[in-house]
Amino acid sequence: MLLFPAAYDDFGAVGMELVKVGRRAVPGRLAMNAVYPDGYGYGNRCDVDVCMLNSIYTEVALKSPEMHPNASADNSDPGIEGMRDAASGITGLTIQYYVLIDMQGFSDLIDSLGGVDITVTDRVPLGGDEALNDVAEWFEPGKQHMDGYHATWYARSRHGTSDYDRMARQRILQEAILKQFNxxxxxxxxxxVAQAGQQVVKTDVPQGMLGYFANLAGKTRDLSVGTVELVPDNGVDPQNPDYDYIRGLIATALT
Known part of the structure; x- marks a missing residue:
């Protein structure tokens, strides 16, 4: 299942993080290959300002929606299908379903669950700029109970840490939700939240499958969550990724 946890510039899949793997050919299915025969981002060829994985949603949705003319009829949209193409090509996995929820919807979901407990490991700013001016408040190390607003900020805070640190915080939040809630x-x-209509909440999971996935998620609560981090420390070069190596990492993790 493909999961868009909060916003389009961070892209996650269950059990792995795929943020900023790009800047060379991204293999995909037929639709993307027809437009980018050498791969998306090859030779910096793209129609948005950053030719990386986190640009594909915008690229396809705004510039090339004709890639997926049947997306709306399939309860999806061209940007989502472009991301599904790229994720399938990178990982070698068949991605059957997606869930998309915007940041406000994600915050509202956490609030409706009564908040979430997070153990903060490093001091993280809420707000401010790259020089850490005008920081509204700080997430201090230690166990904290966060409402939706603060949990979303903690996962998304950009300043004072690296993108890889931010990816780790997002994974911690996802795992906390999995472990703490039925x-x-x-x-x-x-x-x-979806029925409230004020947020973007979309999925192509059939109604009849929701109970199955809830039951499956319940069985995983007592199990550890395995991850495959596509980051330099795991041998992945984000500027020149080796997709055969990436698929090998994922295949090994699934065996």
Whole structure:
């Protein structure tokens, strides 16, 4: 399942992080290959300002929606299908379903669940700029109970840490939600947020499959979450990724 946890510039899949893997050919399915025969971003060829994975949603949605003319009829949109193409090409996995929730919807979901407990390991700013001016408040090390607003900020804060640190915080938040809440309750609250209509909440998971996934999630609560980090420390060069190596990492993790 492909998961868009908060915003389009951070891209996650269950069990792995794919943020900023790009700047060379990104393999995909037929639709993207037809427009980018050498791969998306090859030779810095793209129609947006950053030819990287986190640009594909915008690229396809705004510049090349004709790649996926049936997306709306399939309860999706061209940007999502472009991301699904790229994620499938990079990982070698078949991505059957997606869930998209915007930042406000994600914040509302956490609020509806009563907040989430997070153990903060390093001091992280809320707000401010790159020079850490005008920081509204700080997340101090230690165990904290966060509402949706603060949990989203903690996961998304950009300044004073690296993108890889931010990826780790997002994973910590996802795992905390998985461990602390009953999946059936999460599903009920998720549907409530979706029906409120003030946020972007979309999925192509069939209604009849929701109970199955809630049951599956319940079984995983007592298990550890495996991750495959596509980062330099794991041998992945974000500027020149070796996709065969990436697929090998993922295949090994799944065996």
């Amino acid at each position: 999946p059936a309750n999460v599903l009920t609250k998720f549907q409530g």
